[in-house]
Amino acid sequence: MDTIIKKSATPDVLLTSKRQALFRWESLLILIIVLVCVMNSYLSPYFLDPWNLSDATFNFTEKALIALPMAMLIIAKEIDISVAAIISLSSTLMGLVAQMGAPVYVVACVGILVGAGCGLFNGALVTGFKIPSIVVTIGTMSLFRGISYVLLGDQVVRDYPAGFEFFGQGYVYWVFSFELVLFVFFGLVFYWLLHRTKFGRYTYAIGNNPTASYYSGIKVNKHRLILFTLVGVMSGIASVLLTSRLGSTRPSIATGWELSIITMVVLGGVSILGGSGTIGGVVLAVILMGLVTFGMGLLNIPGIVMTIIVGVMLITVVSLPILITLYKNKSKKAKAL
Amino acid sequence: MLKRFIYSREGILSMIVLAMFLAVGTISPNFISVSNSISIFNDTSILIMLALGQMLVILTRCIDLSVAANVAFTGMVVAMVNQYFPTLNMFVLMLLALGIGAFLGAINGLFVWLLKVPSIVITLGTMSIYRGATFLLSDGAWVNSHQMSEAFIGLPRYEILSIPVLAWMAIITIILAFWAMKFSVWGRNFYSAGGNPMAAFYSGVNVGKVQFYAFLVSGTLAGLCGYLWVSRFAVAYVDVANGFELQVIAACVIGGVSIVGGLGTVVGCVIGALFIGVVNNALPIIGVSPFWQMAISGVVIIIAVVANASSDKDKARIILRKPEEPVGSASSQSH
Numbered sequence: 210m211d212t213i214i215k216k217s218a219t220p221d222v223l224l225t226s227k228r229q230a231l232f233r234w235e236s237l238l239i240l241i242i243v244l245v246c247v248m249n250s251y252l253s254p255y256f257l258d259p260w261n262l263s264d265a266t267f268n269f270t271e272k273a274l275i276a277l278p279m280a281m282l283i284i285a286k287e288i289d290i291s292v293a294a295i296i297s298l299s300s301t302l303m304g305l306v307a308q309m310g311a312p313v314y315v316v317a318c319v320g321i322l323v324g325a326g327c328g329l330f331n332g333a334l335v336t337g338f339k340i341p342s343i344v345v346t347i348g349t350m351s352l353f354r355g356i357s358y359v360l361l362g363d364q365v366v367r368d369y370p371a372g373f374e375f376f377g378q379g380y381v382y383w384v385f386s387f388e389l390v391l392f393v394f395f396g397l398v399f400y401w402l403l404h405r406t407k408f409g410r411y412t413y414a415i416g417n418n419p420t421a422s423y424y425s426g427i428k429v430n431k432h433r434l435i436l437f438t439l440v441g442v443m444s445g446i447a448s449v450l451l452t453s454r455l456g457s458t459r460p461s462i463a464t465g466w467e468l469s470i471i472t473m474v475v476l477g478g479v480s481i482l483g484g485s486g487t488i489g490g491v492v493l494a495v496i497l498m499g500l501v502t503f504g505m506g507l508l509n510i511p512g513i514v515m516t517i518i519v520g521v522m523l524i525t526v527v528s529l530p531i532l533i534t535l536y537k538n539k540s541k542k543a544k545a546l
Numbered sequence: 547m548l549k550r551f552i553y554s555r556e557g558i559l560s561m562i563v564l565a566m567f568l569a570v571g572t573i574s575p576n577f578i579s580v581s582n583s584i585s586i587f588n589d590t591s592i593l594i595m596l597a598l599g600q601m602l603v604i605l606t607r608c609i610d611l612s613v614a615a616n617v618a619f620t621g622m623v624v625a626m627v628n629q630y631f632p633t634l635n636m637f638v639l640m641l642l643a644l645g646i647g648a649f650l651g652a653i654n655g656l657f658v659w660l661l662k663v664p665s666i667v668i669t670l671g672t673m674s675i676y677r678g679a680t681f682l683l684s685d686g687a688w689v690n691s692h693q694m695s696e697a698f699i700g701l702p703r704y705e706i707l708s709i710p711v712l713a714w715m716a717i718i719t720i721i722l723a724f725w726a727m728k729f730s731v732w733g734r735n736f737y738s739a740g741g742n743p744m745a746a747f748y749s750g751v752n753v754g755k756v757q758f759y760a761f762l763v764s765g766t767l768a769g770l771c772g773y774l775w776v777s778r779f780a781v782a783y784v785d786v787a788n789g790f791e792l793q794v795i796a797a798c799v800i801g802g803v804s805i806v807g808g809l810g811t812v813v814g815c816v817i818g819a820l821f822i823g824v825v826n827n828a829l830p831i832i833g834v835s836p837f838w839q840m841a842i843s844g845v846v847i848i849i850a851v852v853a854n855a856s857s858d859k860d861k862a863r864i865i866l867r868k869p870e871e872p873v874g875s876a877s878s879q880s881h
Contacts, residue, residue: 288666334848334852338851338852338855339855340851340852340854340855341805341806343609343666343805344799344805344847344851345848345851347792347795347796347799347847348796348799348844348845348847348848348851349844349848350792350844351792351796351840351841351843351844351847352840352841352844352845352847352848353844354840354844355838355839355840355841355842355843355844356841358837358838358840358841359835359837359838359841362835362837363837460837464789468670468673468674471670472670472671475667481664481666481667482664511681511686513677513678513681513784514678514681514682516674516675516677516678517674517675517678517679517682519674520670520671520672520673520674520675520678521671521675523667523670523671524657524663524667524668524671524672524675527663527664527667527668527671528657528661528663531661531662531663532661535661
């Protein structure tokens, strides 16, 4: 069994044409990235400075860390909208623990554990009661952030232990920040998990046909539970990084992040209907969004205008392939006639 | 017991709302006075109207995340028009609000209808586009009450039979929606398109078009609410109604509208919205910090969906098959 899976380890979809399309998708992303780089360095002389680029990575590494497991979750036909709320709750509890004088590693562990707990809770509701994940996570989104508001109110927690700032502000070597290194590490881990293990193949199988997967002996519910927990854990880690980078916690931390994370995933070529997508695509999309945001920042374009551009990008990217297929089908029909 | 619960969801829900209402009344008798009841309903009017629009969208197996951004954009346009042309007739302004809202809703609907793009992606995108457009339009500036004409602010507050116009609008919307969803073919089509798209298709219902109508109605109501919101709070700014789309969806979910489509009633939806309205109004009276509001609505949503799920187990099985969209919808979305 194992050898068969290894032999057919080429990821994604079974049809060759689709695989080629996916390949083209990722090369399209690379092309756009190169274009954006050229344009940015032409428009601003500060763009190609290594320190500047390194600073730019801080804008997206935290979101990107969540986008990786989110991609797997969406491939498995589920979604988690509560990720930003998990960040908030986990940051709040870290803040409270820090206020009690806990050392650095305890604070970080609390953050990750809270994330894992929240993810498990989502997963348990989805699998236990067979509720669509979008409703469950809309509910838990209110719940998690609501608990943060109950615990903190309008307070801000600032007293984190010395050394805690390393996670979000420290550098491992030269311009490579801890966040960036962590992102590269997890990028590889999730690449391995999705494209090189049985677990990853099952994820595609469940996304393409949950019922068939169930009858083929895949423990669908357990698999979903693990995926939700993974998203929770990564949200917890992102929360540690973000809290450490900002050095403070408010209940409103990371508002609206769920949307940019889902945008990253969809932009990376993951089908929102489940069943297809790659980690490589998501990583490229993350880099693309980071570069665009950074470039526009250098040009003094306000953040909210960037959200317009991201919105337009999302819609274009999703509709374009559909438009092309529609057009092709039409011309085929015309030829047949 | 379970069966009775299934068959009278609205009944149970309204009893819960009523019980909550009376329980708060025992603490503070003023709460259940007629004038306060009217004011609670008035407070909830916008939520009710938006939830009814959202219900149509959810019935057809879609979701509209852009309603709150639509409210903000339309509200800003109307407020700015009023600021620069204070003498403009309110009737024209209302038509403008309805038109802009309908246009924004139609954009969502067209993508869903003609391109079969999943609605969650489209409305996620338009949500940030509409909100960003609000910023571009206003340049981040606020339109404050002193820049609005008296008629602009006064209209929703004008009382007919001691009920404000805002509440009347909600009442009219409810009656229209109730009639349409119960007695018109147009309204019944939302149920058939969402309940079983394949069967609807073979019975001659254009599922995509029905989805388009749902977005159109949701957008139109959002446009109207854009004016009402800005006028009621007498201020227009970029972050108006930020995150309100989730409360709207929550109202639907609490009211028993099933997110898998085809299930839900106007009455349930209204009671779901009133539930949120009563909780929001009751919290300060029973001395609970308003910071609890979000957590409570989270718990309520979760309880509501769990209750829904255990009452329709069969529906849950259909979800698994849902993405094999019938009606020749583009299976090409996957790449």
